Amino acid sequence: MTVKSFHPPVRTLMGPGPSDVSPRVLGAMARPTLGHLDPMFVGMMDEVKAMLQYAFQTKNELTMAVSAPGSAGMETCFVNLVEPGDKVIVCQNGVFGGRMKENVERCGATAIMVMDDWGKPVDPNKVEAALKANPDAKVVAFVHAETSTGAQSDAQTLVKLAHDYGCLTIVDAVTSLAGTPLKVDEWEIDAIYSGTQKCLSCVPGISPVSFGERAIERIKNRKTPVQSWFMDMNLVMAYWGGAGKRAYHHTAAVNTLYALHESLVMLQEEGLENSWARHARNHQALKAGIEAMGLRFVVDEAYRLPQLNSVTIPEGVDEAAVRTALLNDYSLEIGAGLGALAGKIWRIGLMGFASNEKNVLNCLGALDAVLSGMNAQINSGVAVRAAKQAFAK
Amino acid sequence: MTVKSFHPPVRTLMGPGPSDVSPRVLGAMARPTLGHLDPMFVGMMDEVKAMLQYAFQTKNELTMAVSAPGSAGMETCFVNLVEPGDKVIVCQNGVFGGRMKENVERCGATAIMVMDDWGKPVDPNKVEAALKANPDAKVVAFVHAETSTGAQSDAQTLVKLAHDYGCLTIVDAVTSLAGTPLKVDEWEIDAIYSGTQKCLSCVPGISPVSFGERAIERIKNRKTPVQSWFMDMNLVMAYWGGAGKRAYHHTAAVNTLYALHESLVMLQEEGLENSWARHARNHQALKAGIEAMGLRFVVDEAYRLPQLNSVTIPEGVDEAAVRTALLNDYSLEIGAGLGALAGKIWRIGLMGFASNEKNVLNCLGALDAVLSGMNAQINSGVAVRAAKQAFAK
Structure with missing residues (x-):
């Protein structure tokens, strides 16, 4: 065995995450390692905390990054807030609600499931019915932005409901943080976790979390x-x-915390509201192109995430072959469907650093070319122009 | 709040880890991020697995890196192999045996503790007595190389004992991997975990683990x-x-896996046996200098780890002030004592990329200068020459 150094190709990452990482963030990762108790490092951690508080819009003292990916951030919230024998109301409208159920059960607790269709938001009426039927429930858990479908739920309403019935809340904000409005303090979220590799455009591997006073x-x-x-x-x-x-x-x-630090410095430079607006703008242009091509969005506009676009596959098209062609011929990654939507949709991410005009146009052009080359039933040759016109508005 | 990009100082890391990271490894981290299901990335994971098998000296199919630090590698071994109600024999001769006990208890199992003094190896006689007294024990867990003391235990003997009494074994090799001989297959270790930030000289954040057939x-x-x-x-x-x-x-x-890949390529280039020999050689030179200075080692030579040197503090010296002076004036990090040895020892790491002649001489020179400046009772001005002579042998 003789293995050589690994030199990855340069991709454009427009799947469900990781998203493209800025050269500034990659450069920060390569800075010299410090000891984890070095005063200089501890000072940097304080800055990460302050900038995460800004990103989450919270004053929560216990705001930090778990040293493991978002799924460990999820588990951190559940194992700390749930005890054996507890009842937890878990809302599922995609893959990640199902993972929450797994977490609840592995804590020795009971998950009361509130099910909604994949691609729909969590229905507050069903949640209220579950709360009424389970007055001994301790926690309500839901996904703010379902990465598997691209649907956004009304976090503020769901949290208020939970509190009305004496429950704490655990919120999955893996895909929403920095991409769409998220206000932890204003919405009174008790415990929240996110990922770094979505709209923060940092490398994967750590997970921002924040716990409010009730949770602590x-x-x-x-x-x-x-x-x-x-x-x-x-x-x-x-x-x-x-x-x-x-x-x-x-x-x-x-070193991963160096990367998170730099991505948060970039967020602060841009401004959180500007980041939300940029994600919305690029979605509008992608949408113009996708619809001009004749493809449809899975999720209704009213609760569609701008950063995660689930798009239907034209009749008769081998969706995996399209993704392979995009990867091999255009070095462009888009995502497949997961779970109930496997084989039925593509997931086009426009997250963080990757949410820019060039990527929108590049992706539409490549998708148009690949689908045309397969003689798919689409309107060829119009998507890029439609998106460009949307940008010009 | 306006936070600027973070530019860490360049340290020499000679504490208990993280150790100095090679510029090659730092450079690898900064390469463009791939999707975690990209065929190019999956191919790299296969190479990481093959090189970890080499480092662990195992053919175990289930050899991989947990996406979280060594303490999560530890927990991965325990939560998978221990069930509620099980009895686990835990050997403690330092901090990390204590952490194993925590893990066992949080699995709902009972820890039968075999205690040895800090700085001593695990005593196989005591382990055998515990095995005899607890015929229903399922697992024996011990630390191969105690990072908190610098003592090495006889893993081969302990594993054989455990197997004689029908127990599986969980071995902590956080500090031993690539630093001292470790042979998972020959010694028939069932489950083992390590860290990346010690003798592999990779950045912290992921944890190599390997599980044998009995464990699976x-x-x-x-x-x-x-x-x-x-x-x-x-x-x-x-x-x-x-x-x-x-x-x-x-x-x-x-990106952290890119870094691990590169550090394993470097290990493969050097050769595992050569890496062990280098750690031993640099320890001998450091020892010559430390002893010439009049300081003593905490751990007997027979079971002393070359990569983690626990050294006594001269009478009347403020040990924290010495570490602060080394950090501020020499940008050199050495470690403090932990737990029972807090305030009583320094821990000087010579791990991985940091285990080199320049670091040995630099550390001895700086320590000599700082201690002399404090009028400590040492033989001044002889340590560097003694080490240099040891290198010349």
């Missing part, structure tokens, strides 16, 4: 220990926590 | 689900597993 109180008053040592916020708090000495818990992902 | 059989025949969704090897196997389609589980830490 719940964690501090648990009757049983948190089942995960690695994710136990009582311990993690001592490392990321406010003022005072940092206690060693685990070795932080030092 | 145990995992597949569990009566209860693994309590962690993120760490459930039944699910992770489908992503890292052998031939066939890769199933999406979580988003891998793409």
Whole structure:
């Protein structure tokens, strides 16, 4: 065995994440590693915390990055807030609600499922019915932006409902953070997790989380220990926590935190509202092109995520062959459908750094060319111009 | 709030890890991000697996990197192999044996503790006594190389003992991998985890693990689900597993895996035995200097780790002030004592890329200068020459 250094091709990442990472962020990753207790590193962690508070729109003291991907961010919220025997209302309208159910059950708790169709938002009426039927429920969990479908749910309404019935809330914001409006304090979200590799356009591997006061109180008053040592916020708090000495818990992902720091500096430079507006604008142009081509969106405009576009596949087209052609001939990645939507849709991401005019036009041009080459039933040769006109508006 | 890009100082990392990262590895991290299901990325994962098999000296099919730090690698081993009600014999001779106990208890199992003094290896006689007294024990867990003390235990003997009494073994090799001989197959270790930021000299944030056939059989025949969704090897196997389609589980830490790949390419170029020999040689030179200075090692030579040197502090010296002076005036990080040894020792790492002649001489020179400046009771001005002479041998 003789393995050589790995030199990846340069892709355009327009799938469901990871999204394209800015050269500024990649450059930050390559800076010299510091010890995880080095005062310079600890100072940088404080800045990451402050900038995450800005991104989440929260003053929550316990705002930090878990040293593992978004699915561990999810698990961190559940293992800390759920105890054996608890009842948790889990809203499922895609893949990630199902993963929440797995988490609840592995905590020894019961998941009361509120099911909605894939591609639809969570229905607050069904949630209220579940709350009424389960007065002993402790937590309501839902996905703000379903990465598997591209549907957005009304987080503010769902959180208010949960609170009306005495429940805490766990919110999945993996795909929404920095892409669409998300206001943790104003909406009174209790616990939230996200990913770095979506609209923050940072590399994958760590997971921003934030816990409000009610959540911290719940964690501090648990009757049983948190089942995960690695994710136990009582311990993690001592490392990321406010003022005072940092206690060693685990070795932080030092260079990945440099990357997150840089991506948050970029978000701060652009401004959160401007980032939301940019994601909306690029979606409008992509939409103009996609619809001009004759393809349709899976999700209704009223609750469609601009950063994750689920698009139907033209009749008779081999969807995997299209993705392979885009990857091999255009070095362009778009996503397949997951779960109930596998084989039925493409997922085109316009996230973070990848959400720009050039990518919109490049993707439409490539998709048009590949589909035309397969004699698919589309309106050929009009998508790029339609998008360009939308940009000019 | 206006936060600027973070530009860390260049340190020399000679603490208990992270160790200095090669510019080659840092450069690899900054390469363009690929999607975690991109065929090019999957091919790179296969290479990482093959090179980890080499580093661990194993043919174990289930050899991979957990997308989180070493403490999550530890938890991955425990949550998969331990079920509620199990008895686990845990050997503790430092901090990390204590963390193993935490893991066992959070799995709902009972930890039978075998205690040895900090700085001593695990005593096989005590382990055998525990095995005899607990014929229903299912697992024996111990730390091969205790990062908190610098003591090495006889892994081969301990594994054989465990097997004689029908137990599986979980071995912590966070600090030993690539630094001292470690032979997973020859020693018949069942489950092992390590870190990237020690003798592999990669950035922190992921954790190499390997599971043998007996361990996999145990995992597949569990009566209860693994309590962690993120760490459930039944699910992770489908992503890292052998031939066939890769199933999406979580988003891998793409760029950190580039870094691990490059550090493993470097290990392969040097050769594993040469890496062990280099760690031993640099330790001998550091030892010559430390002893010439009049300082002592905490751990007996017979079971001392060359890559983690625990050194006593001269009478009357403020050990934290010394570390601060080394950091501020020499940009050199050495480690403090942990737990029972806090305030009593320094831990000088000579790990991976940081284990080189220049670092040995630089560290001795700086330590000599700082201690002399504090009028500490040492033999001044002789350490560097003694080390240089040791290198010349």
